[in-house]
Amino acid sequence: NQKAFIFDLDGVIVDTAKYHFLAWQKIANRLGIDFTHEHNEQLKGVSRIRSLDIILGLGNVQVSQEDKDKWLAEKNEDYLEYIHHMQADEILEGVVPVLQYLKDNNQKVALGSASKNARPILEKVDIIHYFDAIVDGNDVTNAKPDPEVFIRAAQLLGMSSEGAIVFEDSVAGVQAANIAKMVSIGIGDKTVLHEAQYNFKDFTEIDTEFLATLVTT
Ligand code: B16
Ligand code: MG
Secondary structure, eight states, rough: OEEEEOOOTTTTTTTHHHHHHHHHHHHHHTTOOOOHHHHGGGGTOHHHHHHHHHEEEEHOOOHHHHHHHHHHHHHHHHHHHHHOOOOOGGGGTTHHHHHHHHHHHEEEEEEOSOOTTTOOOOOTOOGGGGGGGEEOOOOOOSSSTSSSHHHHHHHHHHHTTOOEEEEEESSHHHHHHHHHTTTEEEOOOOOTTSSSSSSSSGGGGHHHHHHHHHHOO
């Protein structure tokens, strides 16, 4: 049996959410908007543009399109500074053994991320070779919870959407997987990701027995 296994990036493979937070917080501060870790939860899995709109909404601040473009560029420049220093030790625990198991067992592996910086991050942490296909924020027009990113990933793998398996840390991403009729696996807080078909705190909780079940069912 061969299945399509699709991984989200941020919060699933690496914890880049902390860098997104720091970069957005600087922008928010300069706009005079209070931006906390709790607010940051809303930005998970959400596109860059939508993230800025959410932050502006928090402060009830309105800016011109020109200024928006400026803030988006500044945020990304700052974020790139952070990810420039990333190394393989920032891959979240348990991820590589799962990727290795899938490779060893002839499974198809893809990335399905909202980030436009996905490729350089995978290269930085040196795991890009595990992926048979990559679909990221540069390739899609509709953001999660729209299932476009995952459907395209399955297509690129030459596999059908049905039966594909998605690992996600965001509510929007779990919803996207469910809409695509894929198997949704929530990574993180079970109460937040209660719409997922399966829940795990992190990849250290996923054993080969479970992966074997996914492959055969
Ligand atoms: P960028 P994922 C998402 O990545 C992040 O969760 C989200 O916080 C971020 O705004 C989005 O990527 C866009 O990222 O600014 O790098 O294009 O979780 O879908 O891998
Ligand atoms: Mg994510």
